[in-house]
Amino acid sequence: MTRTHPLPSGPPRRRLRWSALPWLGRATPAQALLAAGVLVFFALFLLWPIAQVVWTGLATKEGGFTTRYLAMVFRDPVLLAGLWNATWIALIVTALALALSLPLAVLGVRYDFFGRGLLSGLLLVPLVLPPFVGAIGMRLVFGRYGPLTQLFGLGGDLGFDWLGRMRVFGIILVEVLHLYPIMLLNLQAALANIDPAMEQAARNLGASRWTVFRRVTLPMIRPGLFAGCTLVLIWSFTELGTPLMFDYYTVTPVQVFKLITDVADNPTPYALVVVMLAASTVLYVIGKLLLGRGFDAATTKASTGRSAKRLSGWKSLAAAAPFLVVFAMAVLPHLSVILTSVSATGAWYKSILPADYTLDHFRQALLDDLVMGSIRNSLLYASAATAIALAVGLGVAVLVVRSRLPGRGLLDALAMLPLAVPGLVLAFGYLAISIHFKQLLGARAPIWLDVQEFPAALLIIAYAARRLPNVVRSAVAGLQQTPRDLELAGANLGAGKWRVLRRITLPLILANLVAGGLLAFAFSMLEVSDSLILAQKAAYYPITKAIWELSQRLGDGVHVASALGVWAMALLSLTILAANGLLGKRMGAIFRM
């Protein structure tokens, strides 16, 4: 059923002027203003803190500029091997995550089968693995005498050494199972945005299903594909925790981490960060050349609703099976955290399941004076950060997609930078800025800049900056898939820029914004480095720092920390499920116009 656009109510209030056309022609004053705002945000909260820290790798002792440490990075075969390993591991992880997500996304959007709504929501849940206890949980799963070894009846004298044997294979597997939801979310949003009429037309013209998919569907979801691929690519290129867990030190992020935390003052890691940032940018640009260029969204917005084909009987179960298998594999570490939280201390040894259960760890967690405050803090920080990230991210996306602003490609690449910067570097950068201001302004320094007295403001900004790439990629993909005609039509009928944005653009890209905002919120709740270093007073601890503190406790620390982790997982999983449900409903409402 096809309908026309609803006319905006009321008579046109303004005569059509050139400048009233949203985002047409060269930069308008409004765009210039927006660009200035976005640039100030980047400069203050991204480039400056990074420069504060990275400068060590480019400066001589006297403070002059030097490239000698950069040159040393390229003379060191170990560091070069690290760069090479990080690159190919990231490429394989991206390819596998795509290979895993694309069929699932298509299946989930095209067919209606047993438990579809719940299953496609559950598939996103593996994203929310709490730090520290998550890693401990994963180590447990892969333990020499862990549940996997017991399940398969493996092992000699020293059990079965999964971590030691799998190494790179294990790294790739774990990263794919952790990162595929990012890809999936973006693909789902992209698939929901395309017009089924196009595919139907192609089928009518005699194209086979495969041809339709290859020649019609794939090109139309390219923006979502690009968003998912670049996010996963850069994420896995700069991933620290997973290779560290598999004791694999010859990848750049681990080398940076090991050298930065080396007690000897060494400029190499900072030079290496510069190289890593450059390499990430190059990877991003290559991706853009391959996938993201010249996308024309003239006609892709759906004008009819997609009716999923209902499957029944064994077909329905067969369609649900891959969802279940992937979910079951990806959720193992989460399961391990849950079991740790209810296992009596030390009762999980050489067995598939713990031998003895208790709820005492939850009680301990509730009684700890850090926990309740940290829950409140984290909810506040993450919500505020998501709001800021959405506002800035939307601004960037509008400029990148809808303006002719010179250098908008650069802006786009810049917005990906937070994903590539090691968390430690950005956190120390914020710390340096805060201290710098405090010393410069003395007593006149505003309290919100003093991270030692009141870290909340900088934590929120740090979270927002760090999660910007997710929002920007989603919003850009959404805008690219939304024909400009719709906005022009609105403007033609006399709506102002704000009204067009509010009544036309935002509703049309809502699916993408929800997807991006969801990731931003979930990852902000789980952010590690900024939380550890910036939140120095117990009253301002977020959940992640509380988990870290609890895990340091002697004896039952890991269990109590897991209990808090379980709560965080439950809340974030439900957030995702609820948003996913909401999204499904809304998508139908938006696209059947």
Place this chain on the structure above:
Amino acid sequence: MQRYFTLILWVAVLGLPFALRAMLSTDPDSAPSDAGSVRLVIVTPHNQDIRREFARAFDAWHRRHFGIGATIDYRTPGGTNDIKRLLELTYRAQRQAGRAASADIDIAWGGGDYFFDVDLRPAGLLQPLGIDPAVLSAAIPEPTLAGVKLYDFRKDKSGQVEPPAWVGICLSSFGIVYSPDLYRTMGLPAPKRWGDLTHPELAGAVALADPTHSGSAAVAYMMVLQRAMADAEADYFREHPQVASAPKAAWTKAPGYDAAIARGWHDGMGQLLLMAANARYFTDSASQVPNDVSIGDAAAGVAIDFYARVTEESVGSDRVRFVSPAAATAITPDPVGILRGVTGERLLTARRFVEFLLSPEAQRLWILKPGSPGGPLERGLRRPPIRRDVYVDQTHWSDTDNPFQAAGGFNQRAEWMALFGDVRPLWAAAWLDGRESLKSAYATVLAVKDEPTRAALIARLADLPITMADVAAQRAQRKKIEAAGDDIEQWKVQSRMDWAKKFRAHYAAVADAAEAARKAANR
């Protein structure tokens, strides 16, 4: 409906902890009022339990002695590296802003003696403690234990004792933690000495701490080295009893003495290399090693005493046991220091805090069982006090080991310990930078079936292409460059890179030999 169900569930999960908390805690948190109490800002890596118990105890102590309470405002940016960076940033910014040093933080507490002695003090971040010398000498009568300084004890050029800038508050020792269960399965005798961790059966099953991250872990490896040197010295003395009876200054002049010590050093480096070859990882988390041993992921490891003991207690001594290696325990103090720029009222309070920490009352707080008189309220802190006299009465103590006795029988040598700074980058090059080639060479060697050939290959792998004389030369060169004011950082990076290259070539050569031996055996 399903949508609402999820939303309702979401609200329920969100509210649950708040509701349960309200039910669990019968009395409302009565936070002590800050009004009318003195305030102290402390930066520390100590855990929450330690922070909480000492804040409470100091408040009570201060109230009792001075009639007014004390509030501690803790700053916890993470581990020692993070604290160092925070302090450096602060003082650098002050310098740039042209301000006099004025610390926002009064005290740095915890992180190990290396952190205070090598990082904080030389960087000028500490000021002399200025506490009553009588209090110090009553608490710590002897400035050293087994050659390790218990407080900042040094003499200036005229032989005068300088005022100390830090003082140890409790002790920590590194030892071997192992899984009796796994050792039984493997049919190996329980480890007693550091050298027992080189057993090839333990390949991939030894959990080690990263020597480049933790000062105290590095001290433990230094003990392995010094033990080997002391053994070589003892052998030499057995053959040359006349030298042993001569004064110490004459030893190095005796023919063959230096060569014997150098041999011992080389043996120690080889022993450490085989431990590194067995290493499952080099972690920077103190709790990971005992945890991994407790779940059987590692058979043995190097761990801090109190982490290991608490794990042993909570999972049972069949799965985790801690041993202090015979006559080679690395015992180090965990200090406190007052930061530069603290003056006036705050300095007074800071000094009182240090004196409080040294009091028998605070010392017992470290080790008493929770709930016992004068002990911690919630959980035991379980670290050995530094005051020797409190060990006399061990009623209600959680652990009764006495590090002052464990440290007996072995002395760190100042002249050997002086090599420390130059040996550590070698470990980084040999163990971390050469990690992948070391692992693959070791695996190739272990795949050789013929036992004598394999043993010979292992010995060859341990025979690192480096001598003590190389290190001495390296040290001399470093001093020269430092004196000339040249770019020492670049030199350090370059030299570590060069050594790593040399070591990798060595591992590759051993791997080739092993491969050839394996092929020859198959033919």
